[in-house]
Amino acid sequence: MNATAAASAAPSAAASTVLAVNNIEVIYDHVILVLKGVSLTVPEGGIVALLGANGAGKSTTLKAISNLLAAERGDVTKGSIEFRGTRVDKLTANELVRMGVCQVMEGRHCFQHLTVEENLLTGAFTRKQSRGELAAALESVYHYFPRLKQRRASQSGYTSGGEQQMTAIGRALMARPTMILLDEPSMGLAPQIVEEIFGIVQDLNRKERVSFLLAEQNTMVALRFAHYGYILENGRVVMDGEASDLSTNEDVKEFYLGLSTAGRKSFRDVKHYRRRKRWLA
Amino acid sequence: MAFFIETLIGGLLSGVMYALVALGFVLIYKASGVFNFAQGALVFFAAATFVGLLETGLPFWLAIVATLAAMVVVGLATERFVLRPLVNQPQITLFMVTIGLTFFLEGLTQMIWGSQPRALDIGIEDVPVEWLIERFNISVSRFDVFAASVALVLFAVLAVFFQKTRIGRALRAVADDHQAAMSIGIPLQQIWGIVWAAAGFVALVAGIMWGARNGVQFALTFTALKALPVLILGGFESIPGAILGGLIIGAIEKLAEVYVGPMFGGGIESWVAYIVALMFLLVRPEGLFGEKHIDRV
Ligand SMILES: Nc1ncnc2c1ncn2[C@@H]1O[C@H](COP(=O)(O)OP(=O)(O)OP(=O)(O)O)[C@@H](O)[C@H]1O
Ligand SMILES: [Mg+2]
Numbered sequence: 152m153n154a155t156a157a158a159s160a161a162p163s164a165a166a167s168t169v170l171a172v173n174n175i176e177v178i179y180d181h182v183i184l185v186l187k188g189v190s191l192t193v194p195e196g197g198i199v200a201l202l203g204a205n206g207a208g209k210s211t212t213l214k215a216i217s218n219l220l221a222a223e224r225g226d227v228t229k230g231s232i233e234f235r236g237t238r239v240d241k242l243t244a245n246e247l248v249r250m251g252v253c254q255v256m257e258g259r260h261c262f263q264h265l266t267v268e269e270n271l272l273t274g275a276f277t278r279k280q281s282r283g284e285l286a287a288a289l290e291s292v293y294h295y296f297p298r299l300k301q302r303r304a305s306q307s308g309y310t311s312g313g314e315q316q317m318t319a320i321g322r323a324l325m326a327r328p329t330m331i332l333l334d335e336p337s338m339g340l341a342p343q344i345v346e347e348i349f350g351i352v353q354d355l356n357r358k359e360r361v362s363f364l365l366a367e368q369n370t371m372v373a374l375r376f377a378h379y380g381y382i383l384e385n386g387r388v389v390m391d392g393e394a395s396d397l398s399t400n401e402d403v404k405e406f407y408l409g410l411s412t413a414g415r416k417s418f419r420d421v422k423h424y425r426r427r428k429r430w431l432a
Numbered sequence: 433m434a435f436f437i438e439t440l441i442g443g444l445l446s447g448v449m450y451a452l453v454a455l456g457f458v459l460i461y462k463a464s465g466v467f468n469f470a471q472g473a474l475v476f477f478a479a480a481t482f483v484g485l486l487e488t489g490l491p492f493w494l495a496i497v498a499t500l501a502a503m504v505v506v507g508l509a510t511e512r513f514v515l516r517p518l519v520n521q522p523q524i525t526l527f528m529v530t531i532g533l534t535f536f537l538e539g540l541t542q543m544i545w546g547s548q549p550r551a552l553d554i555g556i557e558d559v560p561v562e563w564l565i566e567r568f569n570i571s572v573s574r575f576d577v578f579a580a581s582v583a584l585v586l587f588a589v590l591a592v593f594f595q596k597t598r599i600g601r602a603l604r605a606v607a608d609d610h611q612a613a614m615s616i617g618i619p620l621q622q623i624w625g626i627v628w629a630a631a632g633f634v635a636l637v638a639g640i641m642w643g644a645r646n647g648v649q650f651a652l653t654f655t656a657l658k659a660l661p662v663l664i665l666g667g668f669e670s671i672p673g674a675i676l677g678g679l680i681i682g683a684i685e686k687l688a689e690v691y692v693g694p695m696f697g698g699g700i701e702s703w704v705a706y707i708v709a710l711m712f713l714l715v716r717p718e719g720l721f722g723e724k725h726i727d728r729v
Binding site for chain 2: 196199217219222243245247248249253254255256260261262263264265269270272273274276308319322323325326342
């Protein structure tokens with residue numbers, strides 16, 4: 152698949168598209184315009200990275216998709232969101248989880264006073280299943296996260312940041328999603344743990360065919376594991392492309408990886424670059 | 433010594449009754465952060481409805497089931513029509529709303545069942561347990577023992593419900609982090625509805641016990657005020673705290689009345705609990721079992 156084909160979002164037409172976000176606008180508190188027309192697609196079995204600096208609107212995009220905005224007085228005022236060809240922007244979070252889309256929120260949000268295993272079990276809330284099926288689901292999560300099995304009886308609030316991130320992902324898996332919206336899994340974690348977690352994400356993607364939309368500030372790592380990437384700036388997509396192309400792109404290197412072949416540029420150049428990028432996008 | 437123990441046991445047993453009311457508060461506060469001032473009015477409503485139904489000639493168990501159904505309806509309706517439209521509003525707004533709800537429920541109860549006090553006889557007499565008198569020379573009311581046992585069974589049922597069931601786990605999850613709960617598909621409104629219904633159930637048990645002890649009358653709504661010191665002591669978010677707080681307040685009230693009361697010319701039972709609560713507030717504002725915030729990044 153080449154970059155332009157994936158970028159020109161053809162909603163529901165392409166059979167392999169799991170998620171299509173078409174030109175959405177998000178407003179908080181009726182006045183704060185945060186997303187100014189964001190479009191992106193996630194193909195079946197893809198890992199798509201949503202990159203950008205603090206406050207670019209990554210989390211807002213994910214919450215718009217998972218319908219968690221209402222609780223923060225946010226509202227999708229324009230555009231549409233389709234999951235497997237069905238409009239989902241008016242559903243509740245509960246209905247969306249039942250359809251197979253689950254969000255792992257930024258900052259993990261484990262249930263602190265519940266044990267690790269209880270956290271996982273709450274993830275299965277929307278599924279009506281027998282005790283046997285539930286136990287099997289737990290085992291399969293423990294298969295991917297052996298550390299969680301060791302800590303299963305610990306209160307989640309007392310486990311490490313990495314373990315909490317694993318708990319949060321495992322909890323989402325218990326809902327048997329086909330698509331996971333993963334918000335900043337690397338936040339505040341040591342590099343080895345980040346590697347470990349991304350490795351598991353890749354595993355889940357390959358073996359369980361879970362598609363991922365991944366919001367990350369850690370551009371370098373995200374582009375290594377993702378197939379495709381979108382760069383968000385100030386509520387707009389300013390660039391998108393194959394992950395391998397993005398990670399070799401000079402602008403991306405300059406702004407998001409802090410690398411540059413031509414040495415450090417002046418702030419004026421940076422501004423010029425940014426402007427040019429907007430126009431190009 | 434026998435007298436001290438007798439007083440202590442009497443206090444603990446009445447403390448269980450306080451805990452019963454405090455529990456209703458804790459359930460709703462834990463799950464939705466609303467301090468439900470109307471819990472006392474719910475107790476009154478439950479007791480009056482139960483007696484009223486008994487008077488119409490309904491058999492005991494049928495009356496219980498019918499009242500329970502009424503409590504669940506009131507609980508669900510409160511969540512649906514009063515609190516849901518106000519979601520995301522400041523806590524003080526929600527608190528004011530529950531005060532409004534208190535007056536509404538009080539008025540409704542008196543409109544349906546009249547305002548005259550009525551006796552409620554559940555067939556357990558308020559006489560000392562003979563066995564304890566013969567054996568230890570301690571006089572403990574049979575009714576108190578019965579009421580405490582019922583409360584303990586209720587506590588046990590709730591504990592199992594919270595710890596072992598899918599819904600119970602979801603309730604604790606919502607109490608911990610309602611955003612995360614939503615993100616994995618737990619419907620908050622459904623959970624709040626269940627919590628209100630559960631609080632209604634607890635109010636029914638409290639209403640029957642208090643009503644049978646003191647008569648079914650308007651004063652039952654003031655049981656809410658009795659629960660306040662218990663909550664301060666036990667913490668607003670802790671079920672074990674509500675139980676332990678109830679026991680402590682009950683014991684202190686009775687012991688203080690008997691041993692300290694004479695110094696003040698008696699009658700301190702009605703306010704000593706508040707003094708204790710105030711002193712406690714200065715030392716441990718989060719209560720005995722107020723949820724520890726786990727700070728760790
Ligand atoms: N509930 C809210 N009310 C008002 N403004 C908000 C709200 N949530 C986010 N914003 C604003 O929306 C913008 C985008 O926020 P968002 O959290 O989506 O950014 P982000 O890309 O996820 O950033 P980060 O990398 O820091 O997580 C920010 O300017 C933020 O201040
Ligand atoms: Mg974010």
